[in-house]
Amino acid sequence: MHGTLDIRQRPEDHFLDAIRDRFPVEAEIDRTLSRKMRLRASGDVYAAHSLDSLIEGTASLIRANVGDDFTISNARWLTGGASKIQVAFELEWQDGSARRQAPMVLRMEPNESVVETSRKREFELLQALDGVVPVPPCFWVDPDGEHLPHPALIYGFAQGVTKPSDLPSQQVTGIGLNYGPKLRAPITAQFIEHMARFHRMGAELAPRLPSFDGVEVGSNASVIRLVNWWRRVWEEDRAHDEPLMTVAYDWLIANAPPIDHVSLVHGDCRAGNFLFTEHDARITAWLDWELALLGDRHQDLAWSMMDPYSHSNEEGTAQLINGMLPYDDYIAAYEKASGLTVDPARLAYYRVLCSYLSVSICLGTGYRVAKGAKTHQDIVVSWLAMISYPIMEQLRGTLKEVL
Amino acid sequence: MVPDSDLQLQVVIKALREAVGPAIRADEKVAQEQLHLSLATLGVLRSQLPMTRRFIRALSSDALDLAGKLGALTSSQALSAPREALEAALADPSRENHEIEAARSALMDSTCALIETLGPDLADQARRVVIDASAMPIERQRAWFIGSGFESAPDKVRPIETLLEA
Incomplete structure (x- = not known):
């Protein structure tokens, strides 16, 4: 844009409000898109996350769901797809009375994604589809980025x-x-x-x-x-x-x-x-x-x-x-x-x-x-x-x- | 001009392919993929660079053509000012490419705003005008980005050199 004003690059409230009024969408989609615009308005830019920092957030999310008795190992970046940050790792944890071990994937949004969507919806859906068609088992969700820098979910690594x-x-x-x-x-x-x-x-x-x-x-x-x-x-x-x-x-x-x-x-x-x-x-x-x-x-x-x-x-x-x-x-x-x-x-x-x-x-x-x-x-x-x-x-x- | 833009791109591509690429470990999949796309992007850019000015002028001509047709259909003066601004930018050799693009964008925005104000009868005619007038700029842009490999039948798109002469 070479210096010309681009309202979409730093959107103000009135710009977002007018769009929301004019084009009503599903409630959760409205929440997700509005979050994107407010984050953009704040001027937040992408900064590379270290693997260690994401594993720290992942551990926080797992701890909130299963307690302290778990270990994470062999964390590594995953490629594929055009939108989300993905990290693979091995998890061993106490699941009720059973000791479990499984390969997992952390799927986290970047600051803005080529498709801005809701991890909450994705989590609900993967759980609902269990037994209907093959889907990765979905374990935990951080819908508002409480544990990780942005909304994320953890699901089981599927072979193939x-x-x-x-x-x-x-x-x-x-x-x-x-x-x-x-x-x-x-x-x-x-x-x-x-x-x-x-x-x-x-x-x-x-x-x-x-x-x-x-x-x-x-x-x-x-x-x-x-x-x-x-x-x-x-x-x-x-x-x-x-x-x-x-x-x-x-x-x-x-x-x-x-x-x-x-x-x-x-x-x-x-x-x-x-x-x-x-x-x-x-x-x-x-x-x-x-x-x-x-x-x-x-x-x-x-x-x-x-x-x-x-x-x-x-x-x-x-x-x-x-x-x-x-x-x-x-x-x-x-x-x-x-x-x-x-x-x-x-x-x-x-x-x-x-x-x-x-x-x-x-x-x-x-x-x-x-x-x-x-x-x-x-x-x-x-x-x-x-x-x-x-x-x-x-x-x-x-x-x-x-x- | 030594080194010119083409030579600069040539040496960057060579360095990335011959020195940087082999230094990236095979299991660094993200880095491998981004290097692959970096090289591909630079290759597309290198082929486009000599024709950029003509391409921007051609798209501007398409935008003016559509605006002229809609202006005639609707008898509206809403597009007069942005049309004149784009024509002025095209007529002035001192204007940079991005200034022409800004004027074209303004005309496109105004054209869309005009379409949204039309009543049902004119809207239907305007739709047909837009659909027909969009054929050329879309084909020019498909040809411009043919190096991306996204065309399922690339031989059906005319070469960009031909389309810039059309």
């Missing part, structure tokens, strides 16, 4: 990889990854079965998710809240406005479809966001639930069907959606597994919405986080901002089709 180990690393965050012909079929079958399962169970899981606002069948209020979530993020974080984003927002509000079935929506449902063991091609843990919400299954479907996550098959005869199946086969497999229909009109709506929120994240928050030097991974989020333009073309193309 996010991509085949013989696949050379080409891109950040697993975008466009190719499982190869041997792993593809078994991974695809489990992916679709698991997605179908948590989509069916939204209403059943809702009572165990107190930090999630309710969703009503027949109403589009939750969809409008969701659109407003990403408009609010765009308003808080962007460099300059984009006419295509303004047009997309207006269309999304005017055409928000009522919910026909309450699903648990993962929010970042795609290849690369689960672990699997290579020797038996078994999905061992679904990851990155921070964007999860109660809503419409078509959101996850549309997200997993975004252009950057697809690639051509080995014969060059078909584009594999989510690196898994051709378009029609993907839809058919989902309908069979879930017993739920896929409505093309809703799918198109959520394709617009997913494109919109992706641009908001990558071009809006990605820019703002890197600009403010807010994370341990500024170079990753800055790199990620470059994906915004193929996604904007997807947004433009889909809008042109639906108008």
